[in-house]
Amino acid sequence: MRNARRSLARLLVASVLTVAPMAAAQTLTILFPQEPGSLFPHFDLLSLAHEAQDLLFDRLFAVDEQGAYLPVLAAEVPTVANGGISADGRVYTIRLREGPTWHDGTPVTSADLAFTWRVITDPNLPIPTRTVWQDIVSIDTPDARTAVVTFGDTNVSFLGAASFAGAFLLPSHLLQDVDDLANAPFHRAPVGNGAFRLVEWQAGSFLRFERHDAYWDGAAHFEAVVIRIVPGSEAQRTVLSRGEADLVLQVALTELPFVDGLDAYRRISVPTFANWQLWLNNEDPVLADARVRRALVHAIDRETIADALLGGLSRPDDAILPVSHWAHADDVSRYPYDAAAAERLLDEAGWVRAGAGRARDGQPLVVELINIAGQADRLQVVQAVQAYWRAVGVQAEIREVDAASFVPTLSGGDFQSAYGFFGEGQEPVWNLWLGTNWQRYGNQEALGLLRAYGVTVEREARRELAVAFQRQVAEDVPVIVLAPRPLLAVVRADLQGYAPTTTSSLWNVHTWNR
Amino acid sequence: MVHLPKGGPADVYAADPSATPEAIERMKEIWGLDQPLHVQYGRWVTRLVQGDWGRSYVERREAIEVVADRIGPTLRLTGAALLVGLVAGVGLGVLAGVSRSPGVQHAVRVVAVLGMSVPTFWSGAIVLLVFSSYLRWIPAGGVGTIGGDANLLDALWHLAAPALVLGSVYVAQWMRYVQAGLESVADDDYVRTARAKGLNRTRALLRHGLPNVLLPLVTVLGLELPRLLSGAMVTEVVFSWPGIGRLLHGSLVARDYPVVLGTLIVAGMAVLIVNLITDLLYGVLDPRVRYA
Numbered sequence: 001m002r003n004a005r006r007s008l009a010r011l012l013v014a015s016v017l018t019v020a021p022m023a024a025a026q027t028l029t030i031l032f033p034q035e036p037g038s039l040f041p042h043f044d045l046l047s048l049a050h051e052a053q054d055l056l057f058d059r060l061f062a063v064d065e066q067g068a069y070l071p072v073l074a075a076e077v078p079t080v081a082n083g084g085i086s087a088d089g090r091v092y093t094i095r096l097r098e099g100p101t102w103h104d105g106t107p108v109t110s111a112d113l114a115f116t117w118r119v120i121t122d123p124n125l126p127i128p129t130r131t132v133w134q135d136i137v138s139i140d141t142p143d144a145r146t147a148v149v150t151f152g153d154t155n156v157s158f159l160g161a162a163s164f165a166g167a168f169l170l171p172s173h174l175l176q177d178v179d180d181l182a183n184a185p186f187h188r189a190p191v192g193n194g195a196f197r198l199v200e201w202q203a204g205s206f207l208r209f210e211r212h213d214a215y216w217d218g219a220a221h222f223e224a225v226v227i228r229i230v231p232g233s234e235a236q237r238t239v240l241s242r243g244e245a246d247l248v249l250q251v252a253l254t255e256l257p258f259v260d261g262l263d264a265y266r267r268i269s270v271p272t273f274a275n276w277q278l279w280l281n282n283e284d285p286v287l288a289d290a291r292v293r294r295a296l297v298h299a300i301d302r303e304t305i306a307d308a309l310l311g312g313l314s315r316p317d318d319a320i321l322p323v324s325h326w327a328h329a330d331d332v333s334r335y336p337y338d339a340a341a342a343e344r345l346l347d348e349a350g351w352v353r354a355g356a357g358r359a360r361d362g363q364p365l366v367v368e369l370i371n372i373a374g375q376a377d378r379l380q381v382v383q384a385v386q387a388y389w390r391a392v393g394v395q396a397e398i399r400e401v402d403a404a405s406f407v408p409t410l411s412g413g414d415f416q417s418a419y420g421f422f423g424e425g426q427e428p429v430w431n432l433w434l435g436t437n438w439q440r441y442g443n444q445e446a447l448g449l450l451r452a453y454g455v456t457v458e459r460e461a462r463r464e465l466a467v468a469f470q471r472q473v474a475e476d477v478p479v480i481v482l483a484p485r486p487l488l489a490v491v492r493a494d495l496q497g498y499a500p501t502t503t504s505s506l507w508n509v510h511t512w513n514r
Numbered sequence: 515m516v517h518l519p520k521g522g523p524a525d526v527y528a529a530d531p532s533a534t535p536e537a538i539e540r541m542k543e544i545w546g547l548d549q550p551l552h553v554q555y556g557r558w559v560t561r562l563v564q565g566d567w568g569r570s571y572v573e574r575r576e577a578i579e580v581v582a583d584r585i586g587p588t589l590r591l592t593g594a595a596l597l598v599g600l601v602a603g604v605g606l607g608v609l610a611g612v613s614r615s616p617g618v619q620h621a622v623r624v625v626a627v628l629g630m631s632v633p634t635f636w637s638g639a640i641v642l643l644v645f646s647s648y649l650r651w652i653p654a655g656g657v658g659t660i661g662g663d664a665n666l667l668d669a670l671w672h673l674a675a676p677a678l679v680l681g682s683v684y685v686a687q688w689m690r691y692v693q694a695g696l697e698s699v700a701d702d703d704y705v706r707t708a709r710a711k712g713l714n715r716t717r718a719l720l721r722h723g724l725p726n727v728l729l730p731l732v733t734v735l736g737l738e739l740p741r742l743l744s745g746a747m748v749t750e751v752v753f754s755w756p757g758i759g760r761l762l763h764g765s766l767v768a769r770d771y772p773v774v775l776g777t778l779i780v781a782g783m784a785v786l787i788v789n790l791i792t793d794l795l796y797g798v799l800d801p802r803v804r805y806a
Contacts, residue, residue: 027661037572037768045530126524126541128533182544187574203573203583204756206660226660231760232751234639238654241647404521404769411535422531432531 026223028512031236031248035204035229038187041168042120045128050165051249054506055209055225056192057168060094060113061159062507063426065270065499067326069159073100073108073169073193075145077159080457089154089457094147099216102171103197110147114139115172117149125182131429132161154455156462160427165504169193195220195510205229220510240265240490246514247498248490249505253311253377259490266493269313269486270500271324274423276310278369278385278480283440284416286367293477295345296367296417297335299392300385304337306483309380314484319470321424322484324502327466332474342392351393358393366395370409370418373400381482382419410438421485426502428453428466441478516766516774522547523571523769545571558775567779568772572765577772581761581780587657588757590669591749592742594677596735599684604731606685607692608724611700612716622689629686638679638752645675655754676753680746684738688731695727729800736792739785 036049041057044050060074069077075097078084084093100108119125120133135155140148149158161167171191178184188201195217196209207227213219228245230236233255239245243264251259251267259267280287280296287293302316314322319329351358351365358365367389371382379400386396401409409415422432430450433441441447446469453465473479489505491498497512498505524541542548546557558568567577610622645652652675653659659668696719699705708718747759758777765773 029660035764037570038574040574043574044527045533123540124544126527126544128524128527128537128541129530130537131532183569183574185575202756203580204587204760205656205754208660228656228660228754229756230655230754232655232754234642234752235655235754238642238646242650242654244654402519402521403767404523404526405519406521407525407533407538408521411538429532431534435534436531438531 026221026514028222028225028247028509028514029245030225030227031230031239031245032227033229033231033236033250036207039190039198040181040184040187041170041190042116042127043125043182043187047165048250051504051506052207052227053168053190053192054165054194054504055196055509056190056194056198058100058192058194059163059167059507060169061163063163063501063503065501067324067426067502069163069426071097073097085457087457089156089455090151092149092151092158094149096145096147097216098145100193101214101216102174102193103191103212104171104174105214106171106173107144108169108193109144109172110139110141111144112169112172113147113149114141115176116168116170119170119175119181122181131431131435132157154457156454156457157425157427157429160425160429163503164425196225215510217510221513222509225509243492246492246495247505251488251490252375253309253488254380256311264493265490268489268491268498268500269311270489270502271314271322271484272423272487272502273322273325273425274421274485275317275320275322276381276419276421276482276485278482279410279415279418279420279439280477280479281413281416281440282442282478283413286365287416289349290476291345291349292351293480294335295342295349295392296389296394297477297480298338298345299342299394300388300480300482301337302482305381305384309377309384310483310485311488313486313488316483317481318474320473320479320481321428321466321470324484325424326426327428327463329467329470329474332471334474335477339392346392346394353393356390356393357395364395365393366397368397368399368416370406370415371398371400372403372406372420374402378419385419411436413440423485430454439478441473441476443472443476443478446472446476516769516771517551521769523771526768527571558772567776570765570770570773572768572770572773577776580773581758581776584756584758584761585780587755588743588746588750588759590657590673591676591680591755591757592739592746594673595680595684595742595746595749598677598681599688600735602681602685603688604692604728607689608696608720610689610693611696611727612719622693626686626690629682629689632682633748634679634683635748635752637682638676638749641675641679642752655752657756676749676755679752680742680749684742688734691731691734692724692727695730696723699723699726725799729796732792732795732799736785736789739788740781743781743784 032048034048036044036046036052038044039049039053039056041053058073060072061077062070062072064070071077073096075095076082078092078094080087094113096108096110102108117133117136117139120127120130135151136149137152138150174191175181175186190198195212195215197212198207199210200208206229209225211220211223230239233252236248237258240262259265280293282288306312306314306316317323318334319332321328346358350360369382369386371378382398386398389396410418433447434450449465449469453462456462456465487500489500494514495512497508499508501507524538524547527541546554561568569575570577570580573580606622606625610619646654653672657672658664662668700719705718705723708722709715743759746757747763749755750757750760758780762774762777765777
């Protein structure tokens with residue numbers, strides 16, 4: 001107790017008196033609207049935490065701008081042809097590159113990969129997702145550069161999982177003897193193997209990284225990186241108008257007109273595999289009827305929403321994998337804006353006009369639309385959807401919930417429709433359909449296609465299964481795809497080398513220059 | 515109260531369809547959030563009395579450390595805002611109270627109306643736009659120049675704008691207190707006696723009226739602290755100030771219960787301490803209270 005009081009007193013005094021000193025030369029400044037809580041890989045699903053971890057850690061593989069796998073810590077991308085993947089897709093042999101070291105100088109070895117797997121699958125640790133890694137039955141390490149990863153069954157998702165943002169290796173020599181990894185100091189003082197190392201973290205203000213001079217792919221051009229935490233849109237605008245940032249991640253769509261007026265900056269939009277979409281609860285008495293779901297899509301002018309409210313950055317589509325994805329399906333059922341078709345479908349479903357709305361057996365047609373509160377650009381979209389639905393007689397009621405309530409509301413089935421975004425990875429694992437299934441999609445024949453996908457080694461055969469699934473989903477409309485959600489960033493015009501991909505903004509940060 | 519809304523830390527922590535309900539339930543088990551609320555509360559109280567404030571689900575460190583990191587910036591901001599409010603509020607209140615010029619009275623009234631009716635999120639945005647974006651007189655937020663040397667001038671440079679914005683609300687309010695107080699005592703016996711002894715109106719009010727007027731202001735100061743802290747939350751967001759208010763807001767959104775509770779404990783302690791200081795000051799300033 002006395003120690004706790006002393007500790008508090010010391011922290012108080014230090015906190016009052018301290019204003020951070022830092023070196024300025026050749027510093028790359030990145031604006032984050034939100035502060036990561038932890039930089040311990042695998043413990044946090046926050047995408048900004050993954051971006052910050054990208055400065056500190058390398059993955060086994062990356063995905064380039066064309067969607068192809070690149071070896072990073074691995075010496076090569078394993079394939080069936082080069083013997084890296086067994087013919088039955090159960091065994092992956094990973095050969096690590098010679099040269100990468102942890103920031104303390106210790107070489108990165110296959111033991112680190114095996115340790116990382118043990119951490120991710122430790123049931124006593126609060127790891128939010130163990131997808132793919134939990135299907136591994138063993139990782140053998142015949143030598144320091146080789147890891148043999150064995151799955152219980154055919155697994156086609158390992159390369160995708162190992163190149164996913166946040167899928168970073170952990171230093172076994174530093175962590176294997178730590179009793180409580182969930183609360184280890186490593187969360188706020190990580191030791192990585194990437195191009196930069198963390199040297200200072202002033203809570204609520206900034207994180208500062210210095211160049212890792214022994215980085216295996218050559219030391220970065222920038223001496224330091226500062227992640228500056230700027231939560232308010234006014235302050236973000238001020239920082240940009242003063243030219244004090246090199247890169248802003250997760251720019252709100254409502255800020256685009258302002259950004260376009262800045263000469264010193266350009267905005268970059270890169271396709272990802274995510275969609276802005278409306279989840280429809282397929283078990284809801286009203287929405288269980290596919291005709292109603294199809295009517296709701298026809299009723300929305302998605303082209304106008306994409307242009308006016310989503311920045312005109314992408315075109316609406318009816319396939320759940322965006323056009324940028326290698327397994328995208330072109331020939332799916334289409335639902336262009338057609339209010340007359342929507343009205344006809346609702347009539348067929350028994351929901352007939354009753355004044356300004358519609359009713360069936362005396363029950364008014366009401367659809368509740370859940371939205372995460374606090375973001376103006378999101379609210380504008382759901383208000384537009386509400387107006388389009390009302391125009392065809394569907395009484396749409398918006399219910400705003402906070403971010404913490406969103407997941408339990410959807411997973412608990414306490415909703416009719418909800419607005420948000422979701423994206424599969426380079427190698428889809430179909431969690432939204434086979435796992436959480438928030439939309440409660442019950443077409444077992446279609447879901448069977450996904451189960452077959454997961455055990456099909458040959459890529460073209462997988463693509464055909466994915467296409468067939470997308471066709472069925474477009475037919476059934478368990479979700480309404482509004483438009484693909486691109487990665488949107490604001491970059492200083494003179495920053496060179498910034499090449500965001502579908503999985504990361506900072507994967508090649510060591511090559512950037514100004 | 516913080517447990518009433520739907521969703522907990524595990525739901526925020528794993529807010530992605532790739533986190534299965536089973537994984538979220540497992541996280542709740544590990545964190546003890548699957549226990550009945552009274553059990554969770556009992557455990558928290560038991561640990562608290564032993565000096566353990568719990569651990570942040572978000573930052574993965576002691577909640578006491580998380581909160582302590584933010585106390586310094588908040589003390590700097592609220593302290594400076596109080597100073598601005600006091601100096602400018604009392605100064606303008608005295609000016610309005612002793613002056614008989616209609617121009618001064620009108621000007622002070624305008625200041626009062628503006629100060630009390632303009633919300634800080636708006637005035638903060640305007641201050642940033644004009645004085646930081648266009649004129650470049652003040653920085654774009656934060657507590658110090660990132661990349662610069664730490665020094666007092668730099669700290670004051672960063673502190674000035676948020677303190678003025680946060681303090682402006684109190685300038686108007688306290689100015690009205692002082693002005694009304696001086697007007698009410700202007701005809702009191704002791705002021706008239708002072709004037710009969712040869713002091714002019716201004717000197718009589720300043721020397722004999724003002725100390726009596728300031729006494730209730732000390733009480734008001736103590737009562738205003740909670741409002742000052744809540745006002746600081748908005749100002750902290752606008753000026754990217756890493757204080758308690760922003761921490762509380764973020765912790766509520768993230769359902770980071772130990773930090774929420776820790777922040778409220780600190781805020782409660784601050785109110786108690788300020789009220790204690792207020793009571794002590796009252797005794798110092800008013801001999802009748804001291805002798806009683």
